Amino acid sequence: MRVKYMERTYTAKNGVIEKVRFAAPVSTRLRSSKTKRSTPRKQESNKNQAIHILGRVLNNNFSAGDLLLTLTYDEDAYDKMRKAALAELPQNAHRETRLNALMDAADKAAKRFLRRLKDNGMRGAKTVLVTADMDGTTGELVRVHHHLVIAGAGTALERTESGMLLKLPNGRTLADVWGQGSADWELLRAGSYSKLAGYLIRQVRHRANRKRYTCSRNMEPIEYAEREIAAIGQEIRVPAGSVVEERQKSMDCVAQYVRYIPPAKKEKRGGHKRGGGADGV
Numbered sequence: 030m031r032v033k034y035m036e037r038t039y040t041a042k043n044g045v046i047e048k049v050r051f052a053a054p055v056s057t058r059l060r061s062s063k064t065k066r067s068t069p070r071k072q073e074s075n076k077n078q079a080i081h082i083l084g085r086v087l088n089n090n091f092s093a094g095d096l097l098l099t100l101t102y103d104e105d106a107y108d109k110m111r112k113a114a115l116a117e118l119p120q121n122a123h124r125e126t127r128l129n130a131l132m133d134a135a136d137k138a139a140k141r142f143l144r145r146l147k148d149n150g151m152r153g154a155k156t157v158l159v160t161a162d163m164d165g166t167t168g169e170l171v172r173v174h175h176h177l178v179i180a181g182a183g184t185a186l187e188r189t190e191s192g193m194l195l196k197l198p199n200g201r202t203l204a205d206v207w208g209q210g211s212a213d214w215e216l217l218r219a220g221s222y223s224k225l226a227g228y229l230i231r232q233v234r235h236r237a238n239r240k241r242y243t244c245s246r247n248m249e250p251i252e253y254a255e256r257e258i259a260a261i262g263q264e265i266r267v268p269a270g271s272v273v274e275e276r277q278k279s280m281d282c283v284a285q286y287v288r289y290i291p292p293a294k295k296e297k298r299g300g301h302k303r304g305g306g307a308d309g310v
Contacts, residue, residue, distance in 0.1 A: 031055045034261050034283070039253045041088035045221045045274075047081070048265050050258070050285040079241045080230045081286075083157070084223035086244060089251040090155050091180050093219040096195075098203065100139065100175040103210040107172065110134050110209075128162065128170070129236055135173045136160050138209065140243075143177075145206050150198035155180035156245045165231035176229050178217075221290060223274055268292060 032052045039047040102110065114134035115127055122130075139158055146154070162173040186195040186203075195203050195214060204212040217225075233241045262282045267273060270292035278285040 034258050035255060036258050036265075037253055037255045039085055039251050041085060041251055042090075042249075043088050043092060043219075043221065045084075045088045045223065045288065045290055047085070047286070047288045048267075050261075050265060050283070052261075052283055076230060076235070076241075080223075080227045081288075083230060083242055084221075084226035084288075085251045086157065086248060087178065087222035087226055090248050091178055091217060091222060093217055095181065095217045096177075096179040096186070097215050097217055097225070098177040098179060099211075099213045100142065100177070100207055101210045101213075102135075102172065102174070106209040110138065128234070129239075131173060132160060132162060132234075132236065132239075135162075135175070139175045139177070142175075142207055142209075146179075146197075149201055149206055151179070153247070154245070155247055157242055158244075159229045159233060159242045161229070161232035161234075163232050163234045165228060170234075176232075178225075221274060221288075223288060 032054055034050065034052055037049045037051075039049075111131055111134075114130045115122075118127060118130055136158075139160055143156060143158065157178040159176040160173065161176065162170055164171050186197060197203070197206065202212075203214065206212075230241055264278065264282060265276075265285050265287045267287060267289045268291050271289040273287065273289045275288045276286070
């Protein structure tokens with residue numbers, strides 16, 4: 030089979046750059062519909078890919094001062110949601126089916142919260158929603174909860190006198206609008222948000238035919254350039270002084286991935302060029 034070697038470069042608005050090299054058939058066939066369950070190895074590969082894609086979304090659409098919000102359920106709200114989610118299932122339903130039903134119900138609750146945010150003065154904000162029920166470090170199941178990243182919210186909202194709560198433009202707090210439990214928040218700092226993407230995705234349990242996160246429709250797609258390359262087997266080079274956040278490569282260096290933050294560009298100093306005037310003569 031004839032193949033060609035490609036290099037794709039993603040450039041996010043916050044300066045993070047990703048380069049991917051891969052071999053692709055000269056002529057490819059369309060994928061058939063998926064009928065079999067993914068293997069654990071494939072699930073792990075899909076998770077890593079989801080981390081990279083979400084990282085691009087965050088790096089290209091969010092910046093310092095935006096809001097990272099964590100929503101949890103109190104006992105009464107959780108019990109009520111759990112009973113409603115399981116009521117339509119047979120008593121002998123598989124454990125995974127019951128967990129998935131609870132996750133679906135939680136997803137709906139979080140999306141209702143987003144609609145209420147819009148009704149309370151946050152219309153047009155960019156949002157990423159992650160519904161999770163797993164400890165990202167140990168892999169153990171935990172109570173379902175939500176993480177949201179909201180662009181512009183950190184500057185649009187006001188802090189209460191205690192500084193612990195955020196108020197919407199109409200005076201209501203985020204916890205009031207959520208109404209199911211706590212609404213903990215922090216503001217994003219300047220820099221790369223790829224590690225944040227990993228933190229979020231690793232808390233999401235694999236569910237067949239389910240997305241690990243959802244984004245609002247007003248996300249700006251990341252710019253990328255793609256080119257065919259002749260040389261293979263050499264490690265992707267990055268500019269001197271770059272901060273390399275992640276690097277992966279196959280044994281033969283054909284398949285490669287690198288993510289880095291290039292050094293800041295030095296400002297050009299003024300002055301006359303040697304041997305010429307303003308017109309270059």
